[in-house]
Amino acid sequence: MGGRGGARLPRGRTEEARPARRPWLAPDAAVERLDGLDVAWLRAHGVRGLIVDLDNTLTDWNEPELPAESRAWLARLREAGLRVCLLSNNRSGRVLAIARAEGLAGGVANAAKPWPGGFRRALACLGLDAGEVAVVGDQLFTDVLGGRLAGCLTVWVRPRSPREFLGTRLLRRLEALWLARLRRLGQLPAPGRPAESPGGPAESPGRPAESPGGGGIRSQPDSQAEGPR
Numbered sequence: 001m002g003g004r005g006g007a008r009l010p011r012g013r014t015e016e017a018r019p020a021r022r023p024w025l026a027p028d029a030a031v032e033r034l035d036g037l038d039v040a041w042l043r044a045h046g047v048r049g050l051i052v053d054l055d056n057t058l059t060d061w062n063e064p065e066l067p068a069e070s071r072a073w074l075a076r077l078r079e080a081g082l083r084v085c086l087l088s089n090n091r092s093g094r095v096l097a098i099a100r101a102e103g104l105a106g107g108v109a110n111a112a113k114p115w116p117g118g119f120r121r122a123l124a125c126l127g128l129d130a131g132e133v134a135v136v137g138d139q140l141f142t143d144v145l146g147g148r149l150a151g152c153l154t155v156w157v158r159p160r161s162p163r164e165f166l167g168t169r170l171l172r173r174l175e176a177l178w179l180a181r182l183r184r185l186g187q188l189p190a191p192g193r194p195a196e197s198p199g200g201p202a203e204s205p206g207r208p209a210e211s212p213g214g215g216g217i218r219s220q221p222d223s224q225a226e227g228p229r
């Protein structure tokens with residue numbers, strides 16, 4: 001699944017000449033909470049709109065309303081002129097209800113992330129190109145992978161709660177292995193810090209990394225890197 005290894009080198013090229021590739025499951029940035037992702041960092045990356053996951057990102061799983069901290073974060077984005085579209089695999093009509101209640105640009109439910117259809121619908125909802133949009137969500141296999149396949153900036157946020165859909169709980173076991181690997185590779189960078197490759201720091205292609213923004217993922221010893229909570 002990752003973008004590592006695989007293709008043979010062209011004749012005459014050495015292993016050293018091959019540019020380091022970021023795994024497809026590696027986000028551009030990772031934060032402990034949504035308030036670790038600030039407007040300044042988004043602007044520094046040319047972001048004009050966001051595609052945001054709902055369950056365990058903005059709210060606990062299947063909750064009908066957003067908590068105060070998520071509403072405040074969305075309000076800061078709105079005040080900064082950034083457009084937001086919800087993108088959820090949840091079948092519930094609550095996706096559109098929450099989008100309306102929060103004054104967002106829209107919501108896309110039944111998205112089947114990471115497949116591209118839902119991301120295309122969300123980009124159309126925002127009226128923006130993929131290069132102007134950040135995807136924010138709590139799952140590597142849906143939000144981050146789908147966002148990267150769509151060509152967007154991606155931000156992983158630690159899940160709000162262990163309570164979630166059964167299928168998601170099973171995927172979390174595999175995700176935990178990936179998270180531990182990404183931590184070892186230094187590829188869960190806080191906003192403003194470039195990811196590192198095993199051979200040294202390696203900034204994401206075409207993405208500056210010069211803005212502030214706290215709340216990034218804290219380094220954890222592998223023994224504690226058991227995955228999202």
Ligand SMILES: [Mg+2]
Nearest residue numbers: 053055056138
């Ligand atoms: Mg989620």
